[in-house]
Amino acid sequence: MAETSKASVGTAELGFLLDPTVEQLVLALLSRIDVHFFVEAVLVIVIGYLLFQKRYKPLQGTEGLTEGEIDELCEQWTPDPLVTKEAMESVVKRSERVVTSHQGCRVIINGKESINFASFDFLNMLNEESIKDECEQTIRKYGVGSCGPRGFYGTIDVHLDLERELADFYGAEGGIIYSYDAATASSIIPAFLKRGDLVIRDEAISYSLQAGIDLSRAYVKEFRHNDMADLESILEIVKQADAKNQKPLNRRFIVVEGLYQNTGMICPLQEVVELAKQYKFRVLLDESMALGTLGETGKGSLEHWGIPASDITIRCGSMSNSLASIGGFAVADGPIIAHQRLSSTGYVFSASLPPFNATAAIAALRIIRQDKERISKLRENSTLAHEVLRDMTLNLDKNACDTLWLMGDEISPVKHLHLQQGKGTRQADDETLQKICDVVLDEFNVSLVVADYSPLQKIAPRPSIRITINSAQTREDIEKCAAAIGEAARKVFARAA
């Protein structure tokens, strides 16, 4: 400061600084005022204003409310009951059937024996005495429960055996088992997919897959059931969007089922795999229904379509259908399985599968490998059922108030009978179909179910009677079933009219 002063003002003039008077000071100051001073002063004022102005803030939370007011609000708040009347009325009613004996293709319901066309035991494993014998041995050795998750001494040697067997059966690098079918896909998907990832799924996939996708918080897009053109158009849109905005790669999956439980249709997997390769998507395939039912030797969709295992990233499924045990599984490459063992919630945070259920699954897998007859018999039965059921639906009176139509692939052991017209509401259609099932059970001793869907499922298929075929059913059983449905439908439709 002193230096600049020296430069501009003479030293003598500054003499007054040693003993200044107010006047001198003010004069000296005024003499130095120029445009700069004004600009700086304005800036200082603006900054000060910006710093000290009272910021506008919208009232957040309970700010601005006094304790008394909060008390009052709490007092006034009345919650809905845990289950509201409307919610209770919105669910589809069902009468519960109590089974007192389960023997594969025969079942005793409410004390009466009937032919079973309702459970997913396609290969008649529930009736297999050798499996029960092995299970008994396991129960005697290991007890019932495993008393802990896999990580904490809940891994029992039979679990490892089953995982090896599954991997071997499917020709995969590794296998992992889950203790419940409902927690399998819904744990696997969130283990790999996160927010920002992309899933393209068939609209007919089962709830567990849907729940998994929802939990993962990934973007999701549905394509029309088994409609490859629709799938391709969606993939094309994604590709175009990619070209437009250059973003880092996200994980992408196409999620399909080998054989759809909800429709009985087989997925055109070959095309799905081709599209996935072309558009760089991974494929997650649910084999719950396809295991033991598709392919020459029951090895599922890949065998059916002749696709190499490397084309599918993850295969998962349920062990409670063809294997007639409990639990779920996944097979994939080693690192993918290892990742699930640390990150899949249903695996890490749940007690492991009871050892005897694992034994049952191992035994069932062995039977599938050894007894090729069962699979060919199942195929034969499925085709026959398709034929007789289709004929039955064609022979229904076209003038009655409604008719049935058959859905499902010819060789699929799962078939659905839908109402042609329906009454418009889910509840009413469900009731009509249930009436048919009741008549079939009461008068013809054939047990069938109306496929049940939870209201939590966002996209649920139309109500239908689901017919599941078992390898042990005879030609007479199947013909009887078709005839019974025809007869019952006639009665119910006549009554309704």
Add this chain to the structure above:
Amino acid sequence: RKSPKPDGHELELETEHTVPWIAALTTYFSYAILMVFGTLRDAVFNVMCVVDPGRYRSPTPKGFAKLMNDFQDFYTRRLYHRIQDCFNRPISSAPGAWIDVIEREFANAEMSTMRHTGSHVTALNLSSYNYLGFAESDLEMRDEVVSSMRRLGVGNASSRTELGTTDVHHELEARVARFLGKEAAIVFGMGFATNSTVLPTLVGSGGLIISDELNHSSIVTGARSSNARIKVFKHNCAKSLEEILRSSIAEGQPRTKLPWKKILVVVEGLYSMEGEVCDLKNIVQVCKKYKAYVYVDEAHSIGALGATGRGVLEYCGVEPVDVDVMMGTFTKSFGSVGGYIASTKEVIDYIRRMSPGSIYACSMSPGCVTQASLALRMIAGEDGTDKGKKKLDQLRRNSNLFRAGLQRMGCEVLGHTDSPVIPVMLYNPAKIPAFSRECLARKLAVVVVGFPATPLIKSRVRFCLSAAHTEEDLISALKVIDEVAERVMIKYKWTGRPNVAPSAVVQRLSQEYFVDVVGEWDATH
């Protein structure tokens, strides 16, 4: 803080658990070293991928995003794999008091896989949730389990609402409802799925779920599957819950400001990673005041707490009517698998027709249903014996004896008296495998837990007691742990002489028993 309880037990609610600064410092330092070396090794690997692509190749094909999250992958390869022998240890016996642990060794230099050596170690099991010992006791039960399995099948190949409901399912449901003092109950084949498929049916959009911050993953999954809003309150803190309830009700739903349709407060009876009993009395009081519904997950507390095994409600002196939804599992105290929900008939009927666990999932295996049913019959004393009562008493004695022993030797023990789960702090990552391996070498199978199941620096070892343990088992285990704790230096609370057991512990044990048993242990020191 102490919560007043006229009829129940008094919980000593700890103020926040603090980590000793030296432990915190060394723990962070250890992780830093692990990270640095891991990163270095990764860098070398990446160079090798370029130099020698035939031998080292990147696992992700071109044009695809990595399937695994980078950090998670790093953590697994560079931290977890080095100590993976302490987890997922396979056994070749029933998970009773003594188990046969299959020996393993690392199969490759990267330590990424393990193989069995072909032999096994018989070790004392301080890790299975076999609270009442049903995993290996009462072998006559197995006859009935087998006959039920033979009559009704190994599985059902059908869901509950289709063709998977059998007479034994109904019997178990009636028994659960009776035992808990509720109108009705429903059972599911898996405990995890019970929470994850029932919570979304109870609360939907416009609803609010307020969950304890340490709630189990199944509750988190269930809450996330519902369309409800989720808020979290401070662990086991009724005051924090009250604050959140007050502000939530006053605020209403975000943006629309509409009042909430309903609020569900979800807590656990016994927190299995902390060994802490829920402060249910106060939480229920708060919920009642603010008209929130209460959902109690009794996975670990049912059959383990309370004089007659009726769980945390009995333990804390809360009436069943005051808890709207009671959930529990059959995996732990009952030696089976599966879960239940007990509530009013209306709610249960609704869950039956709504929950994916009831509509889609294969129904609970009949053999498991029978096991749960028989165990429950014994606990409730409906079999006409006092075996169940004796088991409960034994469990409590064992738990308190063990807890007192650990406290006396200066370990940092978490949780409450009477809890059969007893966590002890380890802190440093290196102490996780050290403790576990040293114990197994001395024929003690223990569970060690680290990140991500616990906060990074709060690694711990967790002991689960069982009625099947004998006093001799536990005394010898305490001796072993004393030795190991000394070696791995986890006696953070050591004061130079045996710490005096809390008087509450002494009171609750029969006096002579405690003096006898712990006296003997003391005498050897």
